[in-house]
Amino acid sequence: MVSLAQVKATIEAALTDAQVEVRDLTGGGDHLEAIVISPDFEGKSSVDRHRTIYAVLQQELSAEAIHALALTTRTPQEVAASR
Amino acid sequence: MTPELQKRIEDLVKQDKIVVFMKGNKLMPQCGFSNNVVQILNSYGVPYSTVDVLEDGDIRQGIKEYSNWPTIPQLYVDGEFLGGSDIAVEMYNSGELEQKLQVALAS
Numbered sequence: 001m002v003s004l005a006q007v008k009a010t011i012e013a014a015l016t017d018a019q020v021e022v023r024d025l026t027g028g029g030d031h032l033e034a035i036v037i038s039p040d041f042e043g044k045s046s047v048d049r050h051r052t053i054y055a056v057l058q059q060e061l062s063a064e065a066i067h068a069l070a071l072t073t074r075t076p077q078e079v080a081a082s083r
Numbered sequence: 084m085t086p087e088l089q090k091r092i093e094d095l096v097k098q099d100k101i102v103v104f105m106k107g108n109k110l111m112p113q114c115g116f117s118n119n120v121v122q123i124l125n126s127y128g129v130p131y132s133t134v135d136v137l138e139d140g141d142i143r144q145g146i147k148e149y150s151n152w153p154t155i156p157q158l159y160v161d162g163e164f165l166g167g168s169d170i171a172v173e174m175y176n177s178g179e180l181e182q183k184l185q186v187a188l189a190s
Contacts, residue, residue, distance in 0.1 A: 046170045047152075054153050061153045068116060069154065071169050 002065045007032060007057065014056040015040045017076075030067040041075045049073035088145045095142070096149075097162050100187045101131035104146050105156040108135050116168035117156040123175045129184050161187040 004022045011034065012018045018038040025031040034053065041049045050071050060066045096102055103120050107113030112121050124131050136143035136155050147153050150164040158165045160183055165171070174180035 046173060047164070047166050050167065050170065051151065058153070068114075070116070 002029075002060050004032070007034065007060070007066070010060075011036055011053060011056055015052075025068075025070065030065065032066055032068070033070040033072075035072045035074075037074045037076055037079055039076055041073055042077070046073065084145050084148050088141055089149070092142065092145050092149045095134050096159050099130070099132035100161055100190075101129060101184060102159045103131060103133045103156055104136055104142070104159075105133055106135070106137050108133055113137060114155070116154075119168045120156045120158055120171045123171055123180070127181060127184060129188060160184060161190070 004024060008020045008022045011020045011022075015036070015038040018036060018040075020037075021035045023033045025033050036053060040052070044052070050073060053069075053071055053073065054061060057066060057069070061069065095104075101124065103117075103124070105112060105114070105117035105120065107117060109121055109125075112118035121133070134142065134146075136146065143155070146155070146157060150157055152164065152167065154167050156168055156171075158167070158171050165174070165180075165183070171180065174183070
């Protein structure tokens, strides 16, 4: 099990100007949802964006400390456009 | 990954135009994320095959290496890795998935 704050901090440390929100989907602490906004995603496909996050959390995922991770990845521009 | 396992996975990926590696099967998905992908494909009424990774530990680990993607489910269209549950849902919402599937099924 891994704390939500720790997951948030790990993602934030790896990306430029990242805004990260991490939620626990089930209350069990291992089914998480992360919403990540960073300019690093510019020009990248969803697959590449998710791979970036997975790579950052590789340790937690492979040890199944995080069993499931739902991801939403956006650039600041995309967020602005959807508002 | 052994060449044998690589070959087995390649054969599974290419067994159908649309293939889902998932936990459980179409009728009884064993995970909510796998269920998302099944429900999306069912809503289109398209033919697709599934591979239950819970039945085979080699495939369960191997498919993650094959696609460089650490989670299940994994959706493949025309042998190409499209994404996991979140991406399938995004592409469903944008209409991109329907387009991809139609192109694949027409080819």
